[in-house]
Amino acid sequence: MSQYLLAIDQGTTSSRAIVFDAKGVRVGQSQQEFPQHFPNDGWVEHDPKDLWQSTLTVCQNVLKDTGIDADAIASIGITNQRETTVLWDTETGETVYNAIVWQDRRTSQYCQSLVDKDYSELVQSKTGLLIDPYFSATKIRWILENVEGVKERAKLGCIAFGTVDSYLLWKLTNGRYHRTDATNAARTMAFNIHTQQWDEELIELLEIGDVIFPQVMDSSDDFGTIDAQWLGAEIPVNGIAGDQQAALVGQACFDPGMVKSTYGTGCFMILNTGDKPLKSEHKMLTTVGYRINGKVTYALEGSIFVAGAAIQWLRDGLKLFDDAAETQSLAERALNADTVYLVPAFTGLGAPYWDPDARGAMIGLTRDTSVSDIVSAGLRSVCYQTKDLVDAMAQDGAKFSTLRVDGGMVVNNLVVQFLSDVLGITVERPQVTETTALGVAFLAGLRVGMYESLEQISELWQSEQQFNPEMGQENREKLYSGWLDAVSRVRSVQ
Numbered sequence: 165m166s167q168y169l170l171a172i173d174q175g176t177t178s179s180r181a182i183v184f185d186a187k188g189v190r191v192g193q194s195q196q197e198f199p200q201h202f203p204n205d206g207w208v209e210h211d212p213k214d215l216w217q218s219t220l221t222v223c224q225n226v227l228k229d230t231g232i233d234a235d236a237i238a239s240i241g242i243t244n245q246r247e248t249t250v251l252w253d254t255e256t257g258e259t260v261y262n263a264i265v266w267q268d269r270r271t272s273q274y275c276q277s278l279v280d281k282d283y284s285e286l287v288q289s290k291t292g293l294l295i296d297p298y299f300s301a302t303k304i305r306w307i308l309e310n311v312e313g314v315k316e317r318a319k320l321g322c323i324a325f326g327t328v329d330s331y332l333l334w335k336l337t338n339g340r341y342h343r344t345d346a347t348n349a350a351r352t353m354a355f356n357i358h359t360q361q362w363d364e365e366l367i368e369l370l371e372i373g374d375v376i377f378p379q380v381m382d383s384s385d386d387f388g389t390i391d392a393q394w395l396g397a398e399i400p401v402n403g404i405a406g407d408q409q410a411a412l413v414g415q416a417c418f419d420p421g422m423v424k425s426t427y428g429t430g431c432f433m434i435l436n437t438g439d440k441p442l443k444s445e446h447k448m449l450t451t452v453g454y455r456i457n458g459k460v461t462y463a464l465e466g467s468i469f470v471a472g473a474a475i476q477w478l479r480d481g482l483k484l485f486d487d488a489a490e491t492q493s494l495a496e497r498a499l500n501a502d503t504v505y506l507v508p509a510f511t512g513l514g515a516p517y518w519d520p521d522a523r524g525a526m527i528g529l530t531r532d533t534s535v536s537d538i539v540s541a542g543l544r545s546v547c548y549q550t551k552d553l554v555d556a557m558a559q560d561g562a563k564f565s566t567l568r569v570d571g572g573m574v575v576n577n578l579v580v581q582f583l584s585d586v587l588g589i590t591v592e593r594p595q596v597t598e599t600t601a602l603g604v605a606f607l608a609g610l611r612v613g614m615y616e617s618l619e620q621i622s623e624l625w626q627s628e629q630q631f632n633p634e635m636g637q638e639n640r641e642k643l644y645s646g647w648l649d650a651v652s653r654v655r656s657v658q
């Protein structure tokens with residue numbers, strides 16, 4: 165009997181495949197990194213072949229390592245780095261350019277021209293997003309405009325667009341299905357989150373109407389069956405969600421007001437706002453949390469581009485330590501932690517500043533500043549940035565008393581305790597921190613009847629540890645005002 169769920173998590177730096185049993189317990193995992201390409205200042209690309217090959221390899225490996233037969237997999241869920249854009253030729257089956265990654269800033273001038281022409285309100289009212297190179301639509305346009313022959317092929321109806329989930333589904337089903345889910349569609353800047361349709365007016369405005377857009381499905385749906393040649397059996401795909409929304413599901417944030425924050429390369433905080441989209445007046449994004457049985461649950465999102473990436477920079481760029489695991493003990497020895505600030509605006513600042521031209525800085529250095537102080541400042545920067553998001557959401561009227569956290573950084577107790585201190589709220593870490601993969605496994609399992617309801621899934625979520633604020637209000641305010649001062653010094657526009 166089919167009793168397991170296979171989650172594919174195609175992320176920014178690696179592809180993972182995780183097998184879960186019906187109780188959401190991880191049975192096995194395989195992971196593979198792939199190269200990053202930086203062909204120009206501010207450009208970030210992935211070779212689609214790497215995305216596909218690494219995904220296939222980890223799926224095959226996890227089955228081999230666990231000894232689980234493909235027939236025992238009841239369903240597959242695909243979760244992915246969002247916004248990253250792939251275009252392929254439907255006749256040749258070949259991609260026409262590298263995948264342009266979400267971090268890529270090459271369309272920032274074009275985005276600025278849209279802002280200058282006063283399209284911000286139109287875009288926000290339809291898509292819930294702010295005009296920014298982060299989202300897929302201007303990346304599609306760039307490929308059409310700049311890669312020889314693609315525009316002509318698009319006019320002939322031969323060019324398909326997909327986010328990474330859509331491309332992988334197309335590959336896994338040997339070109340039978342060109343589909344995505346509503347959470348991924350909501351990150352393109354071409355999808356109307358109110359009508360749940362591709363928005364013809366925006367598509368025309370951006371001049372991307374000749375590409376074929378994927379069919380938008382629920383996050384828990386019948387996406388198609390993968391070809392037996394890949395894993396040895398035909399297995400249905402029943403869950404697709406962008407990785408941050410999948411984490412919302414994996415954290416069982418199913419009630420309005422519940423919120424999670426994921427600390428990986430970047431940090432993404434998502435608040436469930438229920439069946440009503442909440443328009444932000446403070447530069448948060450309105451997005452789709454998940455769509456099940458045609459019913460949309462909306463969310464408010466704060467996106468920070470650099471979280472764990474700051475720790476990687478301290479390790480690989482400055483070579484201050486060999487392993488991220490050393491950061492906790494290093495930071496515990498910091499004597500000037502309260503006065504040294506690192507603003508990791510390496511690729512500009514995301515929410516709530518949206519300042520692509522800001523650059524990073526270290527503030528408060530003295531003759532006795534140590535490696536420990538700098539490491540501590542790197543870890544704390546992630547918490548201060550989260551406070552920026554929490555405050556912006558609070559100004560939008562969203563208040564909450566508990567934050568659920570996950571991702572690679574939250575194994576660091578010092579980070580999670582400081583987060584609770586600086587936010588002044590309870591921070592909760594779950595037993596399973598692979599919430600992204602777990603979330604999409606839940607979505608797939610829901611569709612095939614392994615779970616009856618979201619309530620049943622909620623019961624599987626378990627807290628591992630709660631962190632409560634230990635810092636006084638006065639100290640909190642003093643530290644945070646130092647952060648705001650540091651940020652104000654790196655802004656390109658105040």
Ligand SMILES: Nc1ncnc2c1ncn2[C@@H]1O[C@H](COP(=O)(O)OP(=O)(O)O)[C@@H](O)[C@H]1O
Pocket residue numbers: 175176177178427428429430471472473474475476488489490491492571572573575576
């Ligand atoms: N003990 C630690 N303390 C602080 N940061 C850590 C620790 N362990 C890992 N990290 C950071 O967490 C990130 C990896 O998290 P992960 O969720 O795997 O990221 P992603 O899915 O974006 O690739 C890396 O940027 C790494 O620097």
Ligand SMILES: O=P(O)(O)OC[C@H](O)CO
Pocket residue numbers: 174175176177244245246247266406407408428429430
């Ligand atoms: O692949 P991750 O975990 O860095 O997540 C990337 C986000 O989906 C970008 O929006």
